[in-house]
Amino acid sequence: MIDDEVMADKGFFIKLVNDEKGKGLFSNRAFKEGDVILEEKPVICCQFLWNSQFGYLACDNCLKPLETAEENVRRLTGNPNFVVPHKECCEVNKSLITECHQCGVKYCSVECQNEAFQRYHSTLCLQGKVKDESHPLNQLCETWKQMHYPPESASIMLLARMVAVVNQANDKEEALAMFSQFCHRTISNDTHEIVHYLLGEKFVGQIDILQQMMKESLNTEYTAHWFTPDGFRSLLALVGTNGQGIGTSSFSRWVKNVSALELPKDERIYIDKLIERIYDAMDEAVGPFLNNEGSGLYVLQSSVNHSCIPNAVVEFPYSNNTLVLKAIRNIKVGEEICTSYLDECQLERSRHSRQQALSSLYLFVCHCDKCQAQANDPDITSDEEESDED
Incomplete structure (x- = not known):
C-alpha cells in the first residue's frame, strides 16, 4: 500500500492535486534528463x-518473452531462414x-511460476482443461475476444486475476484495499462512457453477459460488490483508466545489446543494415504488432497525470513487466511529474484534436500549459486543418 506521505528517500511524493485530477506525483528533488525517477512492479x-x-510467447507472470530473438524474427517476418548473429546478445x-x-501455462523461471501460483494461478489453473471449450474461463476469454478485437487495450483476464488475488490473499480486506487505491471516475455517465470505449460501441449492451460469465467462472464471494451492475462497470472503468500497456520483445533487447558491442567497422555496417532489413520485413508482415503486449495495474504510475508537454516517459527496458519512469527533461524540486497519455x-x-482524444479515452479535459496557451485556437481537428491548407 502507498500512502500520501512524502517519500524523501524516493525522490517523489504523491498528493491530491484537485478534485478533477485527483492525485499527482511530484518531485522531491531535482531530476536531470535521463534520470530514472522510479521503478515499479x-x-x-x-x-x-x-x-x-x-503466437506471442511470454511468461504468464512477468510477460518476459519466451522465444529467442531469432525465433521472434522468424515468426514476425514469416521467414524461417533468417539467421540472427551474436546469439550471446x-x-x-x-x-x-x-x-x-496441471495446465501447461509457461513461465520464464521457477520463481515466476511460484509467485503466480501463490498469488492467483491456483484459482485460475485449468487443471488439464486448457483445450476444453466448455470450461467457463475458456468461454469467458472467447467471448471477450469476440467483443474486443485487436489492437487491444485491456483484457478480461486482468479482472479475473484481480478476483483471484483477493480469493487467495490471507488478508482479503488488505487485498481489496490495494485495488481501491486506483482512482477512477465513478459518476454514472462517466463510468458508462469509459466502459463504452473499452468494449466498443457495438457491444456495450453485452457487459451484463461478461458480468454473469465471470460470476460463473470464479468464486466471487469476497468481491461480490464488484459484480453488481454498477460495481462491474466501475471495475471495467478502473481497468480502462488505470491499465498501463506493457510491451516486451526479445528482438528489441537483442538489438540494444548488439548495438552496444565494439565491432569492426565492416561488421558494424553489416549488423546495422541487417537490423534495418529485419524491421522492414517485420513491418511488411505484421505492421505495428511487433511486440508481445499486455496490461497491468501500477500503484505509483497510476498517480502520474497527463501533460501535452510531458517531463517523463514510461519505459520497459528489461523486457518484462518492470516499469521505469524516466525524466525526458530536467525536473525541478516540487514540479509535478507528468507523462503523455x-x-x-x-x-x-x-489542441482540439488532443482534447477530443483525451475526453473520449480518459474522460477529462486537459489544462496543461500547452493547452492553456492554445486556448484561443479554433476548435477544429488536425485533419480539418490539413484540408484547409490543401
Whole structure:
C-alpha cells in the first residue's frame, strides 16, 4: 500500500492535486534528463488474449518473452531462414523456462511460476482443461475476444486475476484495499462512457453477459460488490483508466545489446543494415504488432497525470513487466511529474484534436500549459486543418 506521505528517500511524493485530477506525483528533488525517477512492479498484469492467440510467447507472470530473438524474427517476418548473429546478445534462457504441470501455462523461471501460483494461478489453473471449450474461463476469454478485437487495450483476464488475488490473499480486506487505491471516475455517465470505449460501441449492451460469465467462472464471494451492475462497470472503468500497456520483445533487447558491442567497422555496417532489413520485413508482415503486449495495474504510475508537454516517459527496458519512469527533461524540486497519455504523433495534433482524444479515452479535459496557451485556437481537428491548407 502507498500512502500520501512524502517519500524523501524516493525522490517523489504523491498528493491530491484537485478534485478533477485527483492525485499527482511530484518531485522531491531535482531530476536531470535521463534520470530514472522510479521503478515499479505491477500489482497484477496479464498478456492480451489476441496477442497470445497470434503466437506471442511470454511468461504468464512477468510477460518476459519466451522465444529467442531469432525465433521472434522468424515468426514476425514469416521467414524461417533468417539467421540472427551474436546469439550471446539474446537474453532469453530457454533452459530456465518451466510450466504448470496441471495446465501447461509457461513461465520464464521457477520463481515466476511460484509467485503466480501463490498469488492467483491456483484459482485460475485449468487443471488439464486448457483445450476444453466448455470450461467457463475458456468461454469467458472467447467471448471477450469476440467483443474486443485487436489492437487491444485491456483484457478480461486482468479482472479475473484481480478476483483471484483477493480469493487467495490471507488478508482479503488488505487485498481489496490495494485495488481501491486506483482512482477512477465513478459518476454514472462517466463510468458508462469509459466502459463504452473499452468494449466498443457495438457491444456495450453485452457487459451484463461478461458480468454473469465471470460470476460463473470464479468464486466471487469476497468481491461480490464488484459484480453488481454498477460495481462491474466501475471495475471495467478502473481497468480502462488505470491499465498501463506493457510491451516486451526479445528482438528489441537483442538489438540494444548488439548495438552496444565494439565491432569492426565492416561488421558494424553489416549488423546495422541487417537490423534495418529485419524491421522492414517485420513491418511488411505484421505492421505495428511487433511486440508481445499486455496490461497491468501500477500503484505509483497510476498517480502520474497527463501533460501535452510531458517531463517523463514510461519505459520497459528489461523486457518484462518492470516499469521505469524516466525524466525526458530536467525536473525541478516540487514540479509535478507528468507523462503523455497520447502517442508522439497525437501530441503534434491541434489542441482540439488532443482534447477530443483525451475526453473520449480518459474522460477529462486537459489544462496543461500547452493547452492553456492554445486556448484561443479554433476548435477544429488536425485533419480539418490539413484540408484547409490543401
